[in-house]
Structures are given as structure tokens and as C-alpha cells.
Amino acid sequence: MAGTDDVPVPQDYKLDLLRKKYLLQTHAEGADEAVLRYDIEYQITAHDAGALYAHVCKELQWEESAGRLVGLQAAAAAKLSGLDAAVAAAEETEGEMELRAALVAKADAAGGDWERRNKLKVYEAVEAMATRRFDVAAKLLLDCIATFSATEVMSYEQCVFYTVLTAVLTLDRPSLKAKVISSPEVLSVIDTIPHLSSFLNALHDCKYAEFFRAFSGLLESVRTDPYLHPHYRFFMREVRAKAYSQFLESYKSVTLDSMARAFGVSSEFIDEELANFIVRGQVAARIDRVAGVVQTTRPDAKNGLYQQTIKRGDAVLSRMQNLSKIIDVD
Template structure:
């Protein structure tokens, strides 16, 4: 089996796949129980194609999950991977009888639903047409025809009659768009859902909207926007309302990681550690809370150590995998900058002890940060020192004094104009339109005198 696994991951590497050789911190059976629907297969299949220790087990579970559904294309993909990775496993043999029976059943069901929908359209009953489109779209989604499913879900909109039905249509379209990784379409569908509910419905659907927006922002690498969306999700709403998107642990990990990558210490304290609304999520991922607390406390190497120990887990997540390198790079850069801020000079040995590793030389990383402008410092290779560029307090004081003088002059001119108007017994009217050529006082004076 070792040779076949090597061949499989060589193939994955040639296809620019992510290979995770370290075992993750989760138990696969317990982990996958947190998900339902097509997300279960997606996560199992990704783990099977990426994790060396869990490859065979994950692919076998993915095959079993595919056979419980109707998507024969997924079944073929999973079996094909297992045939390369572990050809001796019983599941690595195609169940041709099941494939043929399922393909025939899928075709028959599609034709039946199309015929029913045609009858509903002839009868011109809006509710029946809406339900017919929904049944057909759910079937198309279950067999993996996501393009047709998206189009059919969209056809439900003209026939909806209640706010709940409109929300259901939006959720269907968001779910399919996420599966297709169409992040702009996810945001568009969510925007249409935003104003479609009453105050009571808005509270119930709030976590779904926030988490889905966060996933879309993450997909587009807008890390701070994604963090704010995840952190504003209400953890007091039951997870069943957003379970098709992510688990509570996922929300805590996404929100905490992206906050570490995009927020400063004060923002982390306020938006993560002191966020009562997000606390229930954080309880499901205590290591994320520890990492954030270590960063806020100035223990940057401890924060990075926690995150590095969970890197294999995050590399096996369907939304995080492509972004982990960028997220970790931003977090490391922030930690290094914050570490150097109080000092004018730090030895490279000290920096290596705090941030280096067996395969990572801190000197190269510092040089890249300096070249990119992220770090204002110099590296003394002779004395093995990192010297930060100290701010010039004299220049800062002069800039501050100039800004104060300019503000004082502007306020003085405004007051003189108002005094002149009052002395001339002229009325001062409010102005709603903006004037790009002068101050508001200038415009009021012109209108009053003109």
C-alpha cells in the first residue's frame, strides 16, 4: 500500500494539489458528523486527496457517502482515487450494477419531474409551478447538475408569495453558488435576501447571512471583511439554521484566524475576546481563543506555535486550504512587527529563537518584509543585529503643530464669516447640496448674498 500511496500523492502533487503529511488533531468520524448534505462528501473527498495519514479512510467514507446519494459522477471520482491510492481495498472496485441502476433512476426521475412541471405550467397555478421548480432543482442538485439546478431555482422567484419562500429561494441559490465557488453570485443572492424578512425572521436568519457573507469574502481574499462577518454572527441562534454552511467550530476558526491576520491588538480584544455574541462559537475552538489571547498579551511566539500545531487541520478545510499560506504569512508579519516595535535593536539569534524553525531562517523573511515596505528596519549581517528605524520625534511634533495651526485657521475663518453675516442682519440657511469648489460657509454666504 505504501507504494500505491506514494504514486497517488505524486499524482496529486503533479496536479498542484495540497499534500498534508502530518496527522490532524481531529478524529475523522467525529469531525464529519458535524456536516450534512453534499458538504459531507466535499470535505471527505478533499481530505482523501490531501491527507497522507487519512487518505484511505477518507476516500472509503467518501465512496459510502456517494452511494447514499444520487451523484454517480462523485462516486466515480472517489473510486478512481482509491483505485490509485489503495487498489487492494474492496471499495476500489466499481459497483457497476449500482452505477447503471442509479443512472437509469436519475434519468427517469428527471423526466417525471419535467413532465409534472409542464402540467403545472399549463394549469397556471403559481404555487404548483413554484413547488415543481423546487422539486426539479433539488433533484438536479442531488445528481450533481449544478448549472441546471441554479437556473431552475432562479425560476422560482416569479412565483413566490411570502417572505419565507423568498428566503428559501435565496438559500438554495447561495448553497449552489458556494458549491460552484461563484463568490460574487453568493454575495448577490445574499443581498436580495437581506431586505426580504420581517424583524423576527431577520434575527433567525442573521447567522446564516453573516456566515455565508464571510465565506464569500474569504473566497475573494477579503480577510478583514470576512472576519467582521463571522465575528458578528449570533451564536445564540441554533446551528441548524446555518448547518449546511459550517459548524460552530468552523465559524470560530474562520473568525479568529482572519481576525488575527487583519486586526490590531485593540480590535482583537474588542471584536474577539470581549465579544459576548461570539463567545459560544469560541467555546467550540478553545485553541483559537488561546492564540488570540497570546497575541493580545504580546506572546507572539506562543501564538504562532499554537497556530502551527493546527496548520494540518486548516489545510484540510474546503474554504481555508487555498488561503492558509497568505493568512499565516500575514499573522507572522504582524507578530514580527509587534515584537520589534518596543526595541531599537534586536539580535538575529533572539529573532530566530522566537520565530525561526528547523526549515525557516528568519533573516530571509525579515529581508523580504523590509523590501516590501512592511517592516522599517535594517539588518546588520556583520554584528547579526536587526535595527529598527526610530521615528523622529521632532518631525512628528512639527507635523502635529502644522495640522493644529491649519485647523485653527479654518475654524477662525468660518467664525469670521458667521460674524459678518450676523452683523449684516442676514439670515443663515441650511444647505443640502454639496459644493465641490468651496467650504460650506462659502456656499451659504454666496446663496444668502446672491
């Protein structure tokens, strides 16, 4: 691989050490073990790689020098301290380019490759979506969206699409506002993706009829997506359940007619839909069909703490009773 101006990129020293360590472990024919050991120790010292020194000593069954390990760790800490000082100075007195250069220098000394790590998060997010771990996918996508470069996996617009959908499923309302709605990266492209902006903002703004319309427009994109298609029905249910739960958070009770108007659907639809979610335990409410009212069943914080204390007390008493059967207290 060539670097800037076609200058070859040098091999990472850790890969060179891996090859030499392998030669020592296998006692490869023609390998000069004394030279190999010298080269390994020299590179470890040159890079102040204390953790690597401990690892190599364990792998090759070398006697570890405590003094040398402490010296390597101290040198690495001093180098990191200097890099931290450079970053702080750049933040105070330099521009964005200088700050970025200082941060990159610090990441390189930590052995980091931002681009590869960023791409790895995209790959892991795809795997998480495919296995229905949308909370994991949302976290990974939010972490990498600002420096997204994995265009071999998806376009930037697709990355924003997945970020919004997984975040809506898994983040609470304040987090959704802070991490997604106000994100410059999301704002830069969200209007180019049909229905996505209305889907996101209408939910946060409690405009539920608009939210349902936008959601309906997005469903075809979800249904035909290779990663989300297997979870199409699950996604439909979870998003609707979240919208109903958010709506009901503001009420102790509300009429079915009022809720139906808020969502732009019929009272019969809301009645049947809510009943299904209540049975599944996805919405904390009950329906009084005679009065035509939906009542929330969320316990308040004090009552919840009381119930938790009662359960723990019962568990302790049960354990004591079991122990009393075993221990002769006489």
C-alpha cells in the same frame, strides 16, 4: 411553510404588492386595474409605508401626493417612536425576555428578519474569505456570531474558527482583545478547537514561541479547509508578518539572537525570514548583519505629518506650475 402550531405563515405583504404591481405594469389579461390599484394603496396605507409609496408611484407612473407621503412618513415615525419607548421601558424595568420581544417587534416594523439577515452575513463572509477579503469576512463574522444560525453552511465551532483566524489577520491588538478574546461566544467553544486558544491568546500576550507552536498546529486545518486552502501560503505569510511587526513595535532596535529566542527559532531563520518580509514592505525594519541587530524604521507621528505636508505642498506647486502654462498671467 408552517408557523407555530402548524398555523400557516402569511405571505409578506410586499411580495403581494410586487405581484400586483407586475400585473399592472404588464396589463395582464383579465386583471382589474382599478381593484389592483385600490389593493396596493390600501396595503401601503395599512403599513405606513411611505418609502414604498414613493417607489410604487415612480414605477407605475402614478401622480404622487405630497400630503399623503408626508402623512405616511409621520405615521411610520410615530410608530417607531412608540417601539423605541417600549424598548427603553423594557431595558429599565423588564427582564431579558420582555426586552427581546420589544426588540423583535421593532425589527419587524423595520421589515427586518433577523435570522435571514444573520444568515446572509454568513454567506457573505464565506464569499469574502474565498476572495481573500479577510477584513470584510472578520467584520461580518463578528456581527453575526452572537446570533449564529446558519448551520447549513458551517457548524458554530467552524464559525468561531473562521472568526478568530480572520480577526487575527485584520484587527489591531486592542480590538482583538475587546471583540474576540473577551467575546462570550468565542470563549464558549474556543477550547474545543485544537490550538485555537493558544494561537489567539499567545499573540495578544506576546508569547511568541507559544504562538508559533500553536500556529504550526493550526496550519493543517487551514490547508485542508475548502475556503482557506487557496490562500494557505498567503495566510502563513500574513500571520508571521503580523507577529514580527507586533514584536518590533516595542523596540527601536533588538538583536537577532534576542528576537530568535522570543520566537523559539534560530537566528539564521529570523535573519532570512525578516529579510523577505522587509523586501516585501510587510515589516518596517532593517537588518544590520554586521552588528546582528534589527532596527525598526517606523517614522514617529510628527515626522510622518511633516512628510505628508511636504508631499501635499509638492502636489500643489506642481499643479500651479501646470496651470501657469495654460493661463496667461499677463
